[in-house]
Amino acid sequence: MIEILTQLGAGLANCFTPATFAMLAAGIVVGLLVGVLPGLTLVMGVILVLPFTYKMDVTASVVLLTAMYISGTYGGAFTSILFRIPGEPIHVPLLWDGYAMARRGQPAKALGWTLVAALGGGLLSAVIMVLLTQPMATFALRFSSPEYFAIVLFGLASVIALGRGSLANALISLFLGLMIGTVGVDAIYGSHRYTFGMPLLADGIEFLVVMVGAYGVGEVLLRLERGFASKPIGKVENARTELPSMKEIGALKGTFLRSTILGNIIGIVPGAGATIASFVCYGIESQYGRRKKEMGSGVPEGIVAPQAAATASVGGALVPLLALGIPGSGATAVILGAFMLHGVQPGPQVLLSSGPMVYTIFASVFLGILLMCLLGFFAIRPLVKILDFPEAVVSAFVMILCFVGALSIRNNVTDLWLMIGFGGVGYAFEKLKFPIAPLVLGAILGPLAEESFMNSMISFSNDWTVFFTRPISALVMMLTAIALVLPAINQMRARRGARA
C-alpha cells in the first residue's frame, strides 16, 4: 500500500515535467473537443492523434492518448444537454434527463451534475485501477463470447425500461435499429444481407450515421418546422455553474457507487466499452433506482448513472491493457498501438520492469480527471451562453458539425446522403411519437450481439444452454430476464387497474 503510494507520488511528479504535462493538458482539451463534435467519436479522435505521437517518447504519447480517452467520455455531455444532440454514442442515455433538466431552465445544474459524475466515477475507478490491477486483469480473462453476449443483451433489454410511453413503439424502433445493424457483409460467414448489390451497403451502415442523422439532423429539421422559434431557456443570462450541494450528492451515493463499479467492470471486459457501460447503468437505474418512475423526466440520477459509468469504464479498460497487454476497448486498442510503435509491449513484465512509466500513466489518469473537471467547470458558463444565440444560427453550426462528423467516419460522401435520410427518419419518429434511442441502440449493439452470439454457438457446438450454465453469463441473463418481464407485468397490472 505504502509502496503503491510512493510509486504513485513519483508518477505524479513525472506528470509535472513540462513535456508530459503539456501532453496531458493537450489531450484533455482535444478529447473534450472530440467529445463535443457529433460523429467524431473518441476512438476516431485517438486514431487521428496517433500519428502525432510517433516522434514523442512513449510515456508522453500514452499520457496524451489516455487523457483524450478520459475527456472524450465527458465532452459529449455538453451537446446532449444543451442541444439534445449526443456528441458521442455514450451520451445517448444522458440526453433524456439532461435535456429535460435543461429545458426546465436548469442547464447549468444539469452540466454540474455531469461534472460531479465524471469526477466521482473517474476518481473512484482510478483508485480501483491502481489498487486492484492484477486481480482485476485476471478477472477479465474469465469473459468470453457468452458473457459478451449476455452483457450486450442486457444493454438491449434496457430499452424496455427506457421506452417512455408506448412499449410497442419502443420495440418497433429497437428492431428497426437491429435490422439496420444487419445490413452489409456479415462478420462471420461473409454473406451479403440487404445490400441490393450496392458496394456501399456491403460495407454496412455505420451506427454513427444513424445517430448523427436521427438526433442531429432530425432535431434541426424539427426546429426548422417551428421556424426556429422555440422558447429560449429561461434566464440563461444569469446561469452560473451550479454544482450540486453535498447533501444532494449524498442522496445519490447509491447511484454513484452502482454506476461506477459496474462501469469499471464493463470497462475491464474486453469487447465492451464506455457506450455499453453507459446504457447498462442507465438501464439499471431505471429498473432498480429509488426514483425509477421519474427517470427521463429530468432527474439527476439519469445524468449521474451514464456519466459516472462512462468515465469509470476508462479506468477499467486500462487495467487489462497495462497488466496483460489486452485492449479492452476501441480506444485502448489504439493506445496499445502507441506502445507497440515505441517498442514497448505492455504486459505483466512491463508492470514490474517499467514501474515508473506505468505509475506515471496511472498518476496522469488522476490528474487528467481533475484537470478535465476544472476545465468543464469554467466551460459551462460560456457554453450555456450559446443558448442565447438565435436558434437558426446554432442550428446551422450543428448541421456543419453533423456533416463533418459523418464524412470523417470513412471519407465516404454516400454516408452524408444516408445521414440526411436518417435525419428524415428521426424527424418522422419524433412526429409519430416513436422513441429514437432504441433505434440508435439497436444499430450500435445489434452487430455486437450477433457476433458474440454466433461465436458462442460456434465455440460450444450450438449448445444454447451455455448462456445459463456459465456463472457470469447466467447472472447477467437473469438480470436481463427480470428487466424484460417486470415492466411487462407492471404495465399489465396498470392496465387492469385502469380498467377496474
Next chain:
Amino acid sequence: MEARLVRFGAAIAAATTLLAGSIGTALAQEKYPSRPVEFIVPWGPGGGADQLARLTGKLLEAELKTSFPVVNVPGATGGTGMAKLLAAPPDGYAMAVYIADSHALLAAPNARWSISDVVPVAVMIKAPSFLFVAKDSRFKTWADFEREAKANPGKLKVATLGFGSVDDFTLSYLEAKGIKVTQVPYAKPGERYVSVLGGHVDALYEQAGDVAQFLKSNQMRPIIVFGKERYPAFRDVPSSQELGYDIALPQFRSIVVRAGTPPERIKALSGALAKVAASGEYRSFLQEQFAHSDSFLDSSQGAAFVQAQLDDMKRAAPKR
C-alpha cells in the same frame, strides 16, 4: 465588358491548347514522381499494414524526394481501400498496401477486384504464421496437440481471424490431413488474445509480431510454425514442412499500384523500395515483426509470388 469577355475567352482557348499539347508529352517526359504519391492503407491506423506504410513512406520520401502521405481507408477486409486505389488514374500517384488477408478474398467467388487489376511493386514483409498456446497449456508440444486433435475430432478450439481468411485455409488443410479442430472466429484482436489467455480456446493462429507482447512476457508460446523451415527466434518449434504438412501461407504485405501504370514508374518505385528494404531501420523493423529477413521481392518476383500464393490459397480453401 465585352472586351473583357473576349479576352477571357482567348485566355481559355490558349490554356486549352497548351493543356492538350502538354498532356500527350507529359506522361512520357515528366519526371516521376514530381508530386506527392498517395499511400493508401486499407486498414486502420496502428495495425501492421499501417506501421509498414508509415515506415516505408518515411524512408521512400528520402529516396524519391517527394512525400508519401498515408491515407487510412479501412473496411471490407481491405476492399474499401482497394476500391479507392482502383478509382484513381493509373499514373503511379496512388499506391496501396496489399496484404495476404485481402488477397484471400480472391480465393472466393464474387471478389470485388481481380489480381489483374493491380500490379505488385514490391513485397515488403513475409512473416510466417504460428499456432500459439497459453503458457500453462496442457499441450507441451505440437505432438500433444496433434494427438488430441486426432483422438477427438472437432473438440479442440482454435481462435482465428474469421472464415474465408488465410487462417481458415491453413486449418482446412490440416482438417483434410485428419487434424480436425473447431475454428472460432474473433474479428477483434483483443478478444482473440483473451480467448487463448483465458483458456476459452486451446490455441491461437497468429503471426508472432502481433503477439510479441505476450511472447516477451511468457504468456504464450508457439507450438508449430507454418512454413518450410523453423523460425530462427524459436529454434525448438517444429515447422509444418518437417512434420509432413505442405502448407505455407505467410502473412505478406506488399505494395501495389493500379494495372496500366507506366512500367518505368513501377520500376522507379520498385528500385526505391529495394533501397528502403536494405536500410538498417527497415531490417530492424522486420526483426521486430518476426518476419523473414529476406522478405523483399521486387516487382516481377513479387507478381510471381502473389500469383503463387493465390494458387495455394485456392488449393487449401475449404469447399463449403
